[in-house]
Amino acid sequence: MRSSPTRAEVERSLQADRRPAQPAPTTSVPVVELRNVSKVYDGGSIGLDRVSLGVERGEFVFLVGPTGCGKSTCLRLILKELEASDGQVLVSGRKLGEMPRKKVPRLRRNVGVIFQDFKLLPNRTVYANVAYSLEVIGESRQSIRRKVPSILRLVGLSTKLHNYPDELSGGEQQRVSIARAFVNHPPLLLADEPTGNLDPETSIGIMQLIYRINRTGTTVIVATHDREMVDKMRRRVIELESGRVVRDQRSGRYRPDESTSEFAIRLRGELGVGVEGHPN
Numbered sequence: 001m002r003s004s005p006t007r008a009e010v011e012r013s014l015q016a017d018r019r020p021a022q023p024a025p026t027t028s029v030p031v032v033e034l035r036n037v038s039k040v041y042d043g044g045s046i047g048l049d050r051v052s053l054g055v056e057r058g059e060f061v062f063l064v065g066p067t068g069c070g071k072s073t074c075l076r077l078i079l080k081e082l083e084a085s086d087g088q089v090l091v092s093g094r095k096l097g098e099m100p101r102k103k104v105p106r107l108r109r110n111v112g113v114i115f116q117d118f119k120l121l122p123n124r125t126v127y128a129n130v131a132y133s134l135e136v137i138g139e140s141r142q143s144i145r146r147k148v149p150s151i152l153r154l155v156g157l158s159t160k161l162h163n164y165p166d167e168l169s170g171g172e173q174q175r176v177s178i179a180r181a182f183v184n185h186p187p188l189l190l191a192d193e194p195t196g197n198l199d200p201e202t203s204i205g206i207m208q209l210i211y212r213i214n215r216t217g218t219t220v221i222v223a224t225h226d227r228e229m230v231d232k233m234r235r236r237v238i239e240l241e242s243g244r245v246v247r248d249q250r251s252g253r254y255r256p257d258e259s260t261s262e263f264a265i266r267l268r269g270e271l272g273v274g275v276e277g278h279p280n
């Protein structure tokens with residue numbers, strides 16, 4: 001067990017991890033836009049109440065607030081699992097309210113989703129869980145054989161291809177679900193309480209992985225009520241309260257060129273979590 005990485009190790013991992021900084025968000029069409037959106041459920045409870053927000057390409061956004069404030073409602077509207085009661089939801093400039101039903105599968109193929117409870121198929125191996133998400137969209141066997149091992153390498157699960165979900169730790173199961181969400185490199189990734197079932201050290205590993213995906217240019221929206229993690233991450237924060245936006249803050253301390261390793265090291269330091277050497 002190591003207490004902290006040596007300087008040389010840090011330097012090495014930074015070199016390996018360093019990517020050119022993302023270009024500044026342009027003023028082109030936002031990836032996600034909500035225009036005065038309200039959602040009232042049957043029975044009258046309010047999911048969202050006149051919410052307006054825009055998320056630009058390549059952004060990393062936290063959606064925060066207490067249970068019941070509307071985070072999941074917001075993500076489900078973006079997936080067109082729910083229809084807005086009022087206002088407009090746009091994804092890549094397309095109004096979801098006007099999108100014909102037959103276009104919805106294509107929308108969902110372009111949005112990766114990660115959940116708190118992983119939603120893996122229990123009777124399929126790690127490999128088969130990821131492969132399944134490609135089979136259902138009609139990918140060729142050849143492409144599946146190429147893509148699945150590659151994405152499982154990216155999430156650090158190359159040695160677990162033939163294991164079943166119940167043979168994995170919570171962090172490893174979440175890595176499988178991230179692999180499944182990202183195997184086709186969708187331009188938008190939504191995560192609903194992705195670290196809700198995980199301990200702090202494991203959570204940092206998962207956030208580091210999501211950040212790495214963001215660094216490839218993918219727009220990321222993470223819903224969470226883990227305030228401490230969010231404050232430490234120094235990314236844009238949209239806070240909801242009773243379905244309304246009460247804060248939309250771009251942290252002044254945000255460093256767009258921070259590498260994923262620097263990020264994890266800083267986060268561990270700030271959260272007081274030691275480097276235990278285990279990858280989840």
Ligand SMILES: Nc1ncnc2c1ncn2[C@@H]1O[C@H](COP(=O)(O)OP(=O)(O)O)[C@@H](O)[C@H]1O
Nearest residue numbers: 041045046047066067068069070071072073074
């Ligand atoms: N399917 C549903 N039917 C009725 N009310 C719902 C439904 N889903 C969520 N709500 C209500 O909408 C509000 C927002 O819920 P939700 O978006 O799940 O919040 P969060 O994800 O922030 O915990 C809550 O008052 C909740 O009870």
Ligand SMILES: [Mg+2]
Nearest residue numbers: 071072073192
């Ligand atoms: Mg929720």
